[in-house]
Amino acid sequence: MSDQHTVSARSSTNQAPPLVGHDVVTSDVALVEAVTRHGSAEVLDDLADLGREAGTEEAREHGMLANQHPPELTSYDRWGNRVDEVRFHPSWHWLMERAVGHGLQAAPWEQQEAGAPHAHLRRAAGFFAWAQTEPGHGCPISMTYAAVPALRADPAIAKEWTPLLASRDYDPGLRAPGDKAGVLAGMGMTEKQGGSDVRANLTRATPTSNDGWYTLHGHKWFTSAPMNDMFLVLAQAAGGLTCFVVPRILADRTRNQLDVVRLKDKLGNRSNASSEIEFAGTLAQRLGDEGRGVRTIIEMVAATRLDCVLGSAALMRHALAEASWHVAHREAFGGLLVDKPLMQNVVADLAVESEAATALAMRLASAVDHAHDPREAAFRRIALPLAKFWVCKRTPAMVAEALECLGGNGYVEDSGLPLMFRESPLNSIWEGSGNVNALDVLRALSRDPEVLDALLSEIGLARGGDSRLDRAVDEALAMLGDTGALEVGARRLAGRLAACLQGSLLVRFAPAEVADAFCGSRLGTSYGGTFGTLDSGGLRSIVDRTTPTT
Incomplete structure (x- = not known):
């Protein structure tokens, strides 16, 4: 036998090929259907290049490299000057350049102002x-x-920054905004002593004159993306907690006094720089009135919460794609894994979870496109914390189960599943933990009676479509009536309302087998507490619906 034959005989057998060369958009039937019903086929056409590039081997490799080589903080240059710069691997810049180029940052706000439909x-x-x-x-x-949306609290500041934030030119590096083709934003809210309780912040803001500029003194325990060009932060002014815009480089091209103390060593999200920073005379421009900092920055929080839902739903979909692809190609016990009834049950259950998350995420994005509609605005106020609580909370268990579908292969870094698993708890923590969002649901219900009407109207569009959904809605309303137990039961209520909302979307829009599986497990009485405990009807069709094609 020749050396060539020896190598061939020893090559891997019965291994699933890598999931590359597929269109991440068009191969996702649930996504295609959601975008079409809330938008149009033209929206999908506009995402064609993005979908194809996202599924390439090159994109997969850059994603792995960006995490294998995390950012590094350079505090001083070789001459001893304080620079506080963060250096990233080239793969990070490759990913960022394409994300910005595809208009995934602030571009939709300007598109919406110009009258473009379905921008968000x-x-x-x-x-x-x-x-x-x-x-x-x-x-x-x-x-x-x-x-x-937060910058719009001051039209002059918004006019200055929005065109650069919406630019599709990725222009990294610390330079004055006027010298750049595009800029990026970060945020610093939490401090050591406060965490989610931002009103406990101790950073002080002192006015420099009457022109709206202040100096900041204090610290921020978590500041996202310290190499970005501007930050929205909270600090205590004479009138109370206030929102400020902190430019990294000032208009005169000098560096603002902002010390990056360290980068956080995180469980996941390792490609991204999260930092601890110190303000010592840092110049900042007031955004909105003194004492209204939380109200000013809340629009930023709402938008980032939407992205937490989208990010978690994306993790679900990616993990599901890898799992369904693997079982469609891996043989065991005399046949393909996908043909085994119990594996069908597991993958179908994962698919139902993913589709419910996708449907809810796209419905929320559609509400942003119709923010001037009072009913849609009310729906968004309640549905965002519901979805943030529920979808993000469901993600770790779902990704772990998808990893298990690959067996030992899924536990190996090369598969990409360990990266996803480390990432999976993140969105449930950032932008308000589970408790914060569950309590925000109660707060919205108590402050704005119209939000319950908007939520129930949306869920009620499926009334009569499934008795289990109808019963679950009635149970949730009964929970709302028990006012003495609302706070202690806030998580149970939030989860139930979110599942009812997902169930309504699936009953109205998903194939009958998907809606039936969801309502029977998430809203019925037969749920076993683990994935893979669905009733037996229609499992293979659910699996086939969700398996990527190349």
């Missing part, structure tokens, strides 16, 4: 698909997207 839905679908290349670089993209 298009961006949401693109963010969902592109995040499957690598989740960490989605953070600065998300911060930049979310900054614009």
